[in-house]
Amino acid sequence: MLKAVEINNITVKYPDVKALDNVSFVVNKGDFLGIIGPNGAGKSTLFDCMLGLNTKYKGTIKFFDQNIKKSKNYLKKLGYVPQKPIFEKNFPVTVTDVVRMGLKKESDENKIDEILQQLWIHELRDRRIGELSGGQQQRVFIAKALVNNPKILILDEPVTGIDQQSIDLFYSILRELNSKQKITIIWSSHDLDAVNQLANHVACLNRTLFFHGESEKFFSDDKLVKQYSEASMQEHMHHH
Amino acid sequence: MSLEILTFSFMHRALISGIAIAILCSVVGLFLVLRRYSLFGDAIAHSSFGGIALGLLAGVYPLWTAYGVSIASALIITKIKDRYNISGDASIAVLLSSGIAVGLVIIGLSGGFTIDIFSFLFGSILLVSVDDTILILALTGVILIVILILFRPILYSTFNEEQAKVSGVPVEKINYLIIFMAGITVVTSIQLVGVLLISALFVIPNVTAIMYGKGFKQTAIISMSFSIFSVVIGILISYIFDITPAGTIVLISIGLLAGTMGIKSSGLLSKN
Numbered sequence: 126m127l128k129a130v131e132i133n134n135i136t137v138k139y140p141d142v143k144a145l146d147n148v149s150f151v152v153n154k155g156d157f158l159g160i161i162g163p164n165g166a167g168k169s170t171l172f173d174c175m176l177g178l179n180t181k182y183k184g185t186i187k188f189f190d191q192n193i194k195k196s197k198n199y200l201k202k203l204g205y206v207p208q209k210p211i212f213e214k215n216f217p218v219t220v221t222d223v224v225r226m227g228l229k230k231e232s233d234e235n236k237i238d239e240i241l242q243q244l245w246i247h248e249l250r251d252r253r254i255g256e257l258s259g260g261q262q263q264r265v266f267i268a269k270a271l272v273n274n275p276k277i278l279i280l281d282e283p284v285t286g287i288d289q290q291s292i293d294l295f296y297s298i299l300r301e302l303n304s305k306q307k308i309t310i311i312w313s314s315h316d317l318d319a320v321n322q323l324a325n326h327v328a329c330l331n332r333t334l335f336f337h338g339e340s341e342k343f344f345s346d347d348k349l350v351k352q353y354s355e356a357s358m359q360e361h362m363h364h365h
Numbered sequence: 366m367s368l369e370i371l372t373f374s375f376m377h378r379a380l381i382s383g384i385a386i387a388i389l390c391s392v393v394g395l396f397l398v399l400r401r402y403s404l405f406g407d408a409i410a411h412s413s414f415g416g417i418a419l420g421l422l423a424g425v426y427p428l429w430t431a432y433g434v435s436i437a438s439a440l441i442i443t444k445i446k447d448r449y450n451i452s453g454d455a456s457i458a459v460l461l462s463s464g465i466a467v468g469l470v471i472i473g474l475s476g477g478f479t480i481d482i483f484s485f486l487f488g489s490i491l492l493v494s495v496d497d498t499i500l501i502l503a504l505t506g507v508i509l510i511v512i513l514i515l516f517r518p519i520l521y522s523t524f525n526e527e528q529a530k531v532s533g534v535p536v537e538k539i540n541y542l543i544i545f546m547a548g549i550t551v552v553t554s555i556q557l558v559g560v561l562l563i564s565a566l567f568v569i570p571n572v573t574a575i576m577y578g579k580g581f582k583q584t585a586i587i588s589m590s591f592s593i594f595s596v597v598i599g600i601l602i603s604y605i606f607d608i609t610p611a612g613t614i615v616l617i618s619i620g621l622l623a624g625t626m627g628i629k630s631s632g633l634l635s636k637n
């Protein structure tokens with residue numbers, strides 16, 4: 126199988142905590158990987174490293190067999206949907222304006238309409254981004270991530286604070302992107318059920334990598350799931 | 366009176382350079398406002414005061430030293446801000462006060478205020494020469510072309526720095542470019558409204574235009590239109606009634622802002 130991403134012995138130390146400790150795994154082309162882990166497990170930190178936003182890590186990260194510290198070219202083949210897209214509420218951009226930002230060439234303008242239709246937000250195209258609901262905004266940011274035809278889509282807890290109906294639509298879109306368009310998806314979540322339903326691979330992260338493999342293997346092993354849940358619960362209590 | 370003023374060549378120069386500056390300030394200012402950098406124009410303008418004083422002392426054309434000092438200090442303060450994690454508003458305060466301080470000390474050394482200082486403080490649009498007008502038009506053209514060429518990365522990094530980085534936009538370079546262009550714009554505009562009212566041109570038309578709830582390009586066009594309107598009407602009225610152009614221009618743009626707020630709260634400007 127062809128490797129899309131290779132994470133090799135990644136360690137990240139912040140002044141107060143070790144956010145990631147010697148994490149290694151491989152994502153193959155076409156995989157739908159769910160990264161699960163409680164708050165503070167290091168999911169966003171790992172994504173920051175993969176996206177080149179954090180370069181202070183030990184270990185190596187390769188995309189398409191290229192070390193990302195050597196070349197930023199891989200970013201062109203990548204779509205990213207952040208955990209919480211931050212922008213000024215009255216920032217004067219429409220849905221179309223936002224999606225256009227993801228476009229690499231001006232000539233691909235009609236890709237915008239196409240992708241807006243695909244994500245059921247075409248009728249919102251001239252509305253300001255700040256006027257939309259959380260679920261609608263999320264779809265706009267997915268459209269922006271997809272408009273450039275990425276090979277890999279990275280989503281950091283994309284459904285935080287979004288209504289159930291939008292979440293269901295969102296998940297069916299992800300499933301289609303992976304099965305029909307063969308886009309490799311790397312997606313972090315703390316919703317075990319959703320990961321069970323959608324992903325074909327799972328990585329359990331809690332500073333260290335606790336499990337990585339096919340999701341069936343994980344979810345059919347009650348002991349593993351229980352171990353994971355207990356570890357997350359403990360983490361949860363630490364934080365409250 | 367009446368239409369006769371439109372035949373004076375100094376009035377032609379004033380209107381042409383005024384319109385160019387109006388367009389320039391509204392476009393560059395829109396990015397500054399959206400980056401929560403509204404007062405940066407003010408800070409650069411104050412640091413240019415130091416540059417002007419330096420020019421007067423050294424016997425060099427003060428605008429040239431103003432360009433040099435303003436752009437250099439704006440870039441330096443941005444570097445220091447990033448390096449030492451100083452907040453945006455605090456770095457603006459540092460830039461602003463150090464410019465004035467340097468200016469005052471130099472003026473002291475040179476033996477007091479001269480009449481030139483006042484035209485730089487409050488603008489002297491009716492006195493712009495042919496050379497000034499050409500320079501203003503050339504700089505406006507260059508900056509607008511740069512913004513058009515780099516429109517997507519500039520807008521993207523203004524909207525969300527992190528996402529722009531992930532899309533491969535060289536965010537730091539774009540930030541410095543914007544600071545650099547803001548420096549040129551401010552010093553160029555000093556001739557119109559002077560050091561003290563510069564941020565009005567950067568901020569007021571943009572704050573007004575943003576209220577209309579439109580997309581980016583339309584917002585920029587609305588802002589430019591308001592800016593041009595304020596400058597043209599301001600210059601004409603101030604000449605007819607013999608009052609200061611800078612103050613008149615700014616008051617007109619404040620009038621447009623107040624009018625927009627009025628329309629908005631009356632519900633006429635409802636959203637889609």
Ligand SMILES: Nc1ncnc2c1ncn2[C@@H]1O[C@H](COP(=O)(O)OP(=O)(O)O)[C@@H](O)[C@H]1O
Nearest residue numbers: 139140142144163164165166167168169170171
């Ligand atoms: N920029 C940072 N500086 C210091 N500590 C950080 C920073 N970002 C994250 N952390 C810490 O690293 C740990 C992992 O955080 P994060 O990667 O955000 O976890 P997750 O996304 O799984 O919730 C947490 O303990 C968090 O407080």
Ligand SMILES: [Mg+2]
Nearest residue numbers: 168169208282
């Ligand atoms: Mg996170």
